[in-house]
Amino acid sequence: MSRVQLALNVSDLDAAIDFYSRLFAATPAKVRPGYANFAVDDPPLKLVLVENPVSRAHGIGGALNHLGVEVEHTGLVVQARRLSADGLVTTDEHGTTCCHAVQDKVWVDDPDGTSWEIYAILSDAPAEGGSYVTGISRQIRSGVAPSATACC
Numbered sequence: 001m002s003r004v005q006l007a008l009n010v011s012d013l014d015a016a017i018d019f020y021s022r023l024f025a026a027t028p029a030k031v032r033p034g035y036a037n038f039a040v041d042d043p044p045l046k047l048v049l050v051e052n053p054v055s056r057a058h059g060i061g062g063a064l065n066h067l068g069v070e071v072e073h074t075g076l077v078v079q080a081r082r083l084s085a086d087g088l089v090t091t092d093e094h095g096t097t098c099c100h101a102v103q104d105k106v107w108v109d110d111p112d113g114t115s116w117e118i119y120a121i122l123s124d125a126p127a128e129g130g131s132y133v134t135g136i137s138r139q140i141r142s143g144v145a146p147s148a149t150a151c152c
Helices: 011-024 055-058 073-078 136-141
Strands: 002-012 030-032 036-038 043-050 064-070 090-098 101-109 113-124
Touching: 002 011, 011 036, 011 043, 043 064, 073 101, 073 113
Parallel strands: 002 043, 064 113
Antiparallel strands: 002 064, 030 036, 036 043, 090 101, 101 113
16 A cells, blocks of 8 residues: 655654644554654555754744655555656665665655655664654755765
C-alpha cells in the first residue's frame, strides 16, 4: 500500500503528538527526540512531525517541511526514476539513513521549490542514528555537500 507523506515542522512535539493522536485516533509509530511519525490507515497517510526550535522561539509552527509518497518496496522507487526521463531534475539516495530509518528514495522539487520524496523503508535505524535535517535535496542538487547526519 502506498500512502502520501506530510512532514510538518512543529514548535512543540508533545503538543503536536497529542493533537494528531486525537485527530487521527492513532498513536505514533515512532517517537525520537525532536521527531515523531504516524502511519495512519484511514486516510492512508504517513504524518511526520519535526520539532523545530526556531519555530518555538518565534512562536510559529506547523509549517510544511516536505511532502512524499511512501511506497512498499524499492522497485517502486526505481520506477520513480521515470521523472528524470520526463524532464524533471531528480536526486537518488540509496540506503540512506533518514527519519530514523534506512531508505531508498528519489527526490524532486515542484515549481515552487516544495520537496517531494518517493521512498521505501528498508529497515529501522537505531535511535541515535538518522537525525532529521531539512533541505537535503536542495543541498545535493545545488552541489553543497550535506553534513554527515543530514537527511530528508
